[in-house]
Amino acid sequence: MSTSETSATAGDVRPRLRWGVPAFVLLVLAAMVLAVAVPKTGYILNISLQATTYAIAVLGLTIVLGLCGQINLAQAAFFGLGAYAVGIGQTEYGLNFWVCLLVGTGMAAGFGALLGASTLRLGGHYLAMVTISFQQIVTLVLINWIPVTKGPDGVRAIPRPGFLADGSSYLAFCIAMLAGLGFLVWRLRDTRLGRAMRAVRDNELAAGVAGIDVYRTKVTAFALSAILGGIGGGLFAGGFAYVSPDQFSFAESVVFLTMVLLGGVASPIGAVIGTGLLILIPEWLRFLKSIPGLYLAIYGAAVILIVLFMPDGIWGYLRGQLDRFKRAVLPSRTAATLALSGGGEGTDTVMEVRGLSKHFGGLKAVDEVDLTIKRGGVHALIGPNGSGKTTTLNVLSGLYRATAGTIKLNGQDVTDLPPHARTKAGLGRTFQNIRLWRSMTALENVMVGAERPGSAVDNDPAALLARARAALAFVDLEDRADEVVANFSYGHQRAVEIARALAGDPALLLLDEPGAGLNSSEKVELRNLLKRISARGLTILIIDHDMTLVSEVAQHITVLNFGRRIANGYSADVLKHPDVIAAYLGTTPDVPA
Amino acid sequence: MDLVLQLLFTGIGIGSVYALVALGFVLIFRATNVVNFAQGEFSMVAAFLMVVFSLKIGLPYWIAFVLALVCMACLGAVFNLAVYYPLRHRTYLPVIISTIGASIFMANTTLAIHGPEPEVLSGWFDTPGFMLGPVYLDNQYVLIIVVTALLVVLQYWFFEHTLLGKKLQATSQDKEMASLLGIPVAVMIMITFVYSAVIGGIAGILVAPVLFVSIGMGATIALKAFAATIIGGFGDVTGAIIGGLALGVIETFGAAYISVPYKDGFAFLVLIAFLIFRPQGIFGERVAEKA
Numbered sequence: 001m002s003t004s005e006t007s008a009t010a011g012d013v014r015p016r017l018r019w020g021v022p023a024f025v026l027l028v029l030a031a032m033v034l035a036v037a038v039p040k041t042g043y044i045l046n047i048s049l050q051a052t053t054y055a056i057a058v059l060g061l062t063i064v065l066g067l068c069g070q071i072n073l074a075q076a077a078f079f080g081l082g083a084y085a086v087g088i089g090q091t092e093y094g095l096n097f098w099v100c101l102l103v104g105t106g107m108a109a110g111f112g113a114l115l116g117a118s119t120l121r122l123g124g125h126y127l128a129m130v131t132i133s134f135q136q137i138v139t140l141v142l143i144n145w146i147p148v149t150k151g152p153d154g155v156r157a158i159p160r161p162g163f164l165a166d167g168s169s170y171l172a173f174c175i176a177m178l179a180g181l182g183f184l185v186w187r188l189r190d191t192r193l194g195r196a197m198r199a200v201r202d203n204e205l206a207a208g209v210a211g212i213d214v215y216r217t218k219v220t221a222f223a224l225s226a227i228l229g230g231i232g233g234g235l236f237a238g239g240f241a242y243v244s245p246d247q248f249s250f251a252e253s254v255v256f257l258t259m260v261l262l263g264g265v266a267s268p269i270g271a272v273i274g275t276g277l278l279i280l281i282p283e284w285l286r287f288l289k290s291i292p293g294l295y296l297a298i299y300g301a302a303v304i305l306i307v308l309f310m311p312d313g314i315w316g317y318l319r320g321q322l323d324r325f326k327r328a329v330l331p332s333r334t335a336a337t338l339a340l341s342g343g344g345e346g347t348d349t350v351m352e353v354r355g356l357s358k359h360f361g362g363l364k365a366v367d368e369v370d371l372t373i374k375r376g377g378v379h380a381l382i383g384p385n386g387s388g389k390t391t392t393l394n395v396l397s398g399l400y401r402a403t404a405g406t407i408k409l410n411g412q413d414v415t416d417l418p419p420h421a422r423t424k425a426g427l428g429r430t431f432q433n434i435r436l437w438r439s440m441t442a443l444e445n446v447m448v449g450a451e452r453p454g455s456a457v458d459n460d461p462a463a464l465l466a467r468a469r470a471a472l473a474f475v476d477l478e479d480r481a482d483e484v485v486a487n488f489s490y491g492h493q494r495a496v497e498i499a500r501a502l503a504g505d506p507a508l509l510l511l512d513e514p515g516a517g518l519n520s521s522e523k524v525e526l527r528n529l530l531k532r533i534s535a536r537g538l539t540i541l542i543i544d545h546d547m548t549l550v551s552e553v554a555q556h557i558t559v560l561n562f563g564r565r566i567a568n569g570y571s572a573d574v575l576k577h578p579d580v581i582a583a584y585l586g587t588t589p590d591v592p593a
Numbered sequence: 594m595d596l597v598l599q600l601l602f603t604g605i606g607i608g609s610v611y612a613l614v615a616l617g618f619v620l621i622f623r624a625t626n627v628v629n630f631a632q633g634e635f636s637m638v639a640a641f642l643m644v645v646f647s648l649k650i651g652l653p654y655w656i657a658f659v660l661a662l663v664c665m666a667c668l669g670a671v672f673n674l675a676v677y678y679p680l681r682h683r684t685y686l687p688v689i690i691s692t693i694g695a696s697i698f699m700a701n702t703t704l705a706i707h708g709p710e711p712e713v714l715s716g717w718f719d720t721p722g723f724m725l726g727p728v729y730l731d732n733q734y735v736l737i738i739v740v741t742a743l744l745v746v747l748q749y750w751f752f753e754h755t756l757l758g759k760k761l762q763a764t765s766q767d768k769e770m771a772s773l774l775g776i777p778v779a780v781m782i783m784i785t786f787v788y789s790a791v792i793g794g795i796a797g798i799l800v801a802p803v804l805f806v807s808i809g810m811g812a813t814i815a816l817k818a819f820a821a822t823i824i825g826g827f828g829d830v831t832g833a834i835i836g837g838l839a840l841g842v843i844e845t846f847g848a849a850y851i852s853v854p855y856k857d858g859f860a861f862l863v864l865i866a867f868l869i870f871r872p873q874g875i876f877g878e879r880v881a882e883k884a
Contacts, residue, residue, distance in 0.1 A: 293705035
């Protein structure tokens, strides 16, 4: 398992899984046989049951916190919903165990989706507080809604399904569930959804611009996390036959959080390690429980220490050590040439902007700008600092909402669409300050770009991989496909960002100061790259301060000053325009204020 | 009608405490862009310090009060150095988790040292209260409201009319620029944490005679105060105060007319309603991401 886990890319996963999956299945079967065959005391059985069911809930945090970077401080509440559904459903309503488990999981999913949907448009600390609030409400309800929940006394004599009535076989079943769910969580990382979650975690803004519905991805991650909490709780109730409100309090949510942090948030293996340790250690140190509070005080201190000194957790640390022995696999240079359709055949206008304005309070950052971008050329948007270029680009790509005006892309009105929907409509962009997903490999970054909804390789993994490799090859970085981009030089990061936008096969590529911060040889490479892109028929709108670069690559230039368009036309004419010269060289600008 | 006025007075009294704690939230948020989830524990620790100094050792009330606040100032400094400062260059998530860890650590260390029994702390006054027209005014509530109002005025004067206040504001708005202008950013952040711990402490000591002094009081107050900041508009000082007062009133009326056991649930329902229908709060939010 460990070796297959280290392969970060979908391309490498399959061959290594050839022995990884059977080994994993054998291991799980062995654990199940052990669970049934080895005679054990009730104490050992209880600890094992607790560890397996808790681990399932902690897997939920692996998804929401590890993959998606969102916090959930109510996992014990979701755990409790599952547990009480299995408890009350069977003892009060005489329902079947499986039906109850399903209902409990459904309730957890429903509440999870509701909480996520109401909060995840906002910043992360809102989510932290709302999940704590939800946790408190659930605890209040469990204690006070006595006719249904039995109040502080809890629900007793919860049965198990007939064929699992024996504790050992029930444990074996829980192990199988944990293994199965753990495997799914592990596979999730390299699916489209998993990549989207990681992209959202690393850089939300870039994720939206790359075509990911950020909000939906976060809500999905949160709901999945709640579902795993619900399943774990349902199994817990069956295992212990008794549930009471204090088992699902805020303190337990903190225990879950500590477990996932200690083991490592990045992998289901970390979840299992963290859960196992935090169930076993307190059992070894039982004397700590004799003083109320001491035990949780240590948890609290542990959380701070882990965050300070071991941010990747135990498994993250071990992974780091293992990776040093990993053989470097040299990627083969087999990528096909990158196909760019240039947005297909259409009218000869790619983008039509009319009367675009963006006001920040009284400041008119962009003031009634018209812009027509012809298909197949390079169009430059230039102007002195503060003239509204980047604001214009942010309004065009949907990061800012336009105050007035319309934006049409390939004839479609995109003025009110969110960023990911504009990307779907055919927009691609890069950022002035590079926004890559820094913990992901170059290939993964580009794959997310290639997964643009509605693109040709949308639902074909092999084609997707081929396209991502082709895009990297196009910017001469195929050799470094499997390296994490945080280690790349500035120029190479810029190239990966362009490759990411190209991989989506956009109709129009927006480049925000691609030359900024590049040295002279990197600038030459950039110029050649832009010319190669343009030669494939892809339309580019570029912002840059480097007049040499602009005059060499652009056929059309639009000049902004003080948020207004002061010149527009063929490059050679515009650069001779007196207003442009005035704006750049600083004579009294002949522009109405 | 008399009952309504009575409830209104009580609600504003409780709401003042939420407002004070919310002020601590807002100050730290503006200085560091991080929500301090241990803010409520400052109140709890201060209340327990009062119990120790005033009840156990038997110091005069106001000496115990000053001593407790000195301890809170030190706690704020230690908190900054151990919980926030080492993480200042990381994203908000590790910092949030770290302050949550600190909150659990403070609550349970207090529990381990003191034990679970709640304490009763008497107030500043010997007399319980007086009648004003039809409304019975509890002295402690009057004190809470007056002290909160004074602190708010003092804070306004401090931020708007002193150089140190201006420097703190500059730090909260743009740390990089502030440090380029020679403002010692680390010191400013330290001051913010110390000040927040102290006003959290004042809130805790003020509310102690009204509630029981218990381990759980910090978490309860912090949640309400956070809800107050969201209702008022995140990061806005006026919003935090109005939000706190509103929440205190809603809660008191909810307990009187709807249900006592679920009293603590009302704040969260109002919070979730606000998040769904008006996430920017009453006064609009300051949270907007820059591209």
